[in-house]
Amino acid sequence: MTLKSLTILAATGLFLAACATPVEPEPVAAPEWHLAIHGGAGVILRETMTPEEEAAYTAGLNEALAAGAAVLREGGSAVDAVQAAVIPMENNPLFNAGYGAVFAANGTHELDASIMDGRDRDAGAVAGVMRVKNPILAARAVMDNSEHVMFAGPGADQFADAQGLEMVVNTYFDTDRRRQALDRLLESREGKPLAALRTDEERFGTVGAVAIDSAGNLAAATTTGGMTAKAAGRVGDAPLIGAATYAENGVCAVSATGHGEYFIRVGVAKTICDRVKFEDESVGVAAAVALGEVADLGGDGGVIVIDGAGNVDFVFNSPGMYRGEISASGSSTAIFREPAAGDE
Ligand code: GLY
Numbered sequence: 061m062t063l064k065s066l067t068i069l070a071a072t073g074l075f076l077a078a079c080a081t082p083v084e085p086e087p088v089a090a091p092e093w094h095l096a097i098h099g100g101a102g103v104i105l106r107e108t109m110t111p112e113e114e115a116a117y118t119a120g121l122n123e124a125l126a127a128g129a130a131v132l133r134e135g136g137s138a139v140d141a142v143q144a145a146v147i148p149m150e151n152n153p154l155f156n157a158g159y160g161a162v163f164a165a166n167g168t169h170e171l172d173a174s175i176m177d178g179r180d181r182d183a184g185a186v187a188g189v190m191r192v193k194n195p196i197l198a199a200r201a202v203m204d205n206s207e208h209v210m211f212a213g214p215g216a217d218q219f220a221d222a223q224g225l226e227m228v229v230n231t232y233f234d235t236d237r238r239r240q241a242l243d244r245l246l247e248s249r250e251g252k253p254l255a256a257l258r259t260d261e262e263r264f265g266t267v268g269a270v271a272i273d274s275a276g277n278l279a280a281a282t283t284t285g286g287m288t289a290k291a292a293g294r295v296g297d298a299p300l301i302g303a304a305t306y307a308e309n310g311v312c313a314v315s316a317t318g319h320g321e322y323f324i325r326v327g328v329a330k331t332i333c334d335r336v337k338f339e340d341e342s343v344g345v346a347a348a349v350a351l352g353e354v355a356d357l358g359g360d361g362g363v364i365v366i367d368g369a370g371n372v373d374f375v376f377n378s379p380g381m382y383r384g385e386i387s388a389s390g391s392s393t394a395i396f397r398e399p400a401a402g403d404e
Contacts, residue, residue: 091276093132094370094387097124097145099155100265101317101362104380106396114395116154121384121393123148128269129386138279138313139177139200142269146173146196146281149267153235155382156265158194160235161285163242166292169233171285172299173199174210178278178307185299187212192220193228196283199299201225210299238288245289266298268315270307272370278313280305280329286320296320302330310368312336312343317381318354318361326353332365343367347375 099121106114128145131137146157153160161169173195174185184203187210192198198220202211211219221227266284273279282305284298297303297320304320306329307313314329328350335346343365354361355377362376364383374383376397384393 091272091274091370092388093138093141093272093274094366094372094385095125095128095132095141095145095269095271096364096366096372096374096385097121097128097149097267097269097383098315098317098362098364098374099124099149099267099382101360101376101378101381102265103378104382104395109395117382117395118393120149120152120154121382122391123152124267124269125384125386125391125393128271129391132271132273133388135274137177137275138271138273138277138307139175139179139281141271141273142279142281142315143175143196143200145269145271146267146283147194150194150196150283153237155267156238156285157267157283158285159233160238161233162238162265162288162290163234164286164292164294165242165246165289167242168230168292169285170290170292170294171195171233171283172296173281173283174299174301174305175199175203175281176279176301176305176307176313177203178280178309178311178313181308183209183301183305185210185301185305186216186220187295187299188293189216189220190214190230191217191227193226193232196281197225198223199281199283209301212295213293233285241288266304266317268304268317268364270313270315270364270366270372272313272366272368276309276368278307278309278311278366278368280307280313280315282315282317284317284320297323297328300324302327304329306330306333308333308337312346312368313366314347314363316361316363318378319359322354322357322359323361325357326350328354328363332363336367342373343371344373344375347373351375351377
């Protein structure tokens with residue numbers, strides 16, 4: 061017997077001996093549930109927001125956090141929690157996601173939504189829906205009750221209706237504020253490209269949530285009305301799995317808000333999760349890299365991210381992002397970019 065084979069045998073023996081020795085299992089802490097939400101990113105500045113507006117947005121964020129936390133606190137699933145958190149924002153006219161959604165150029169509303177369950181990477185999405193009151197419920201129904209991942213246009217509304225979801229007339233989504241934004245944009249057009257005229261508020265506005273539940277499952281959800289005066293039929297990143305929404309257990313969950321055309325081209329949500337999975341980056345670093353790619357192409361916006369251990373990060377390259385988080389340890393909301401240490 062050679063020295064080499066003796067060494068291998070000895071090592072194998074040691075290995076088997078080690079295997080045979082009973083080892084006390086390390087106590088594994090149950091994951092703490094954690095939920096993060098966003099209500100859109102953009103040029104959101106303290107100096108242009110009244111205290112009343114700030115209080116109203118904060119109340120809207122807290123309502124969404126409370127709805128999601130109620131699910132998680134009772135041991136519910138991350139996917140139920142992100143859905144529960146998104147619904148109040150879809151119903152709140154401050155946010156561009158349902159009632160109060162922006163108008164398309166033709167004076168209608170077309171809504172997009174998606175949801176993903178990190179347990180099995182099951183997903184559902186709807187694009188261009190005009191009649192279902194809560195698009196996130198339609199996306200969830202696609203995931204749970206169809207063999208498909210995405211429905212678009214009238215077929216998506218028909219599917220939602222057949223699922224027994226609450227349907228509304230398209231004017232349900234109208235608000236004076238959004239009508240004025242459409243009128244201002246169309247009146248100032250004078251042959252110029254709309255892209256150059258839209259304010260951030262007219263370009264951005266999406267809601268979303270990411271969560272980890274107490275079983276360690278991840279999920280993400282995103283809904284939007286898109287951008288003011290968008291062309292009929294335009295679809296942004298919000299309903300696209302891998303662009304605005306992604307969730308994979310043990311890796312990360314992402315919901316994005318920003319200029320959809322750029323987020324689609326970068327595949328922001330999947331890029332972030334792939335960097336976490338294959339490059340071993342933190343969700344914050346991976347998100348900064350993906351948003352850097354968005355910026356290189358000329359886009360901006362932000363993401364909320366959570367990793368498989370429940371660490372949350374908010375990353376955005378705009379001056380503000382409506383955002384918040386809640387866990388068993390407490391909750392917080394924020395709107396403006398916090399000055400970095402050392403800033404004047
Ligand atoms: N991020 C929303 C949109 O571009 O439609």
